[in-house]
Amino acid sequence: KxxxxxxxxxxxxxxxxxxxxxxxxxxxxxxIHSGDVKFLVPDDYEIYGQKFEIKDNKKYIWxxxxxxxxxxxxxxxxxxxxxxxxxxxLHKKLDNYNVINVDKTKYIPKNYDGLICVPITFIDKYNPNxxxxxxxxxxxxxxxxxxxxxxxxxxxxxxxxxxxxxxxIN
Numbered sequence: 001k002x003x004x005x006x007x008x009x010x011x012x013x014x015x016x017x018x019x020x021x022x023x024x025x026x027x028x029x030x031x032i033h034s035g036d037v038k039f040l041v042p043d044d045y046e047i048y049g050q051k052f053e054i055k056d057n058k059k060y061i062w063x064x065x066x067x068x069x070x071x072x073x074x075x076x077x078x079x080x081x082x083x084x085x086x087x088x089x090l091h092k093k094l095d096n097y098n099v100i101n102v103d104k105t106k107y108i109p110k111n112y113d114g115l116i117c118v119p120i121t122f123i124d125k126y127n128p129n130x131x132x133x134x135x136x137x138x139x140x141x142x143x144x145x146x147x148x149x150x151x152x153x154x155x156x157x158x159x160x161x162x163x164x165x166x167x168x169i170n
C-alpha cells in the first residue's frame with residue numbers, strides 16, 4: 001500500500017525505514033526541509049516549552065524536525081553540487097576507522113570515494129542517483145574499515161549524534 005506520512009527526521013535512523021529509503025521504496029518529500037513546521041492545534045492543547053502563536057483565536061505551534069515520508073516516487077531529487085576538496089581539517093577520519101566525517105552535507109568532498117559519515121539531515125539532499133546510503137553509523141558493521149583493534153565509533157574521543165554512512169556513486 002502507498003502512504004504519505006508526516007514524521008520526525010530521526011525516523012530515518014530506524015532500521016526498517018532506512019533500509020526502505022536506501023532501496024528507493026520510501027522517499028523523503030521535497031516540500032519540507034530543515035527548520036520548524038507550523039501546525040494548527042485544538043483550543044484545549046496545552047502550550048508549553050515551544051514556539052507558538054495565537055492568531056484569530058486559533059492556536060499554532062511549530063514542531064522541529066518534521067519530514068514527509070512516502071512510498072510515492074516524486075522524482076524530484078536534489079543534485080548536490082560538491083564544492084569542497086578533501087581536507088584533513090574539514091574531513092576528519094573517525095578515530096578507529098578509515099571513514100571520514102562531515103559535519104554538514106555541503107562539506108562532502110568531491111574528490112573522495114570512500115565511506116562518509118553525514119548528519120541525518122543529509123536525507124533532505126539525498127539523491128539515489130548520486131549517493132548510496134549504507135546504513136546508520138552505530139548499527140553498521142565497519143570491521144573491514146577498522147584501524148587497529150579499538151572498535152569504538154568516535155571522533156576525537158567523542159560519540160557523534162546519529163550519522164548515516166554514505167558512499168558516492170561514480
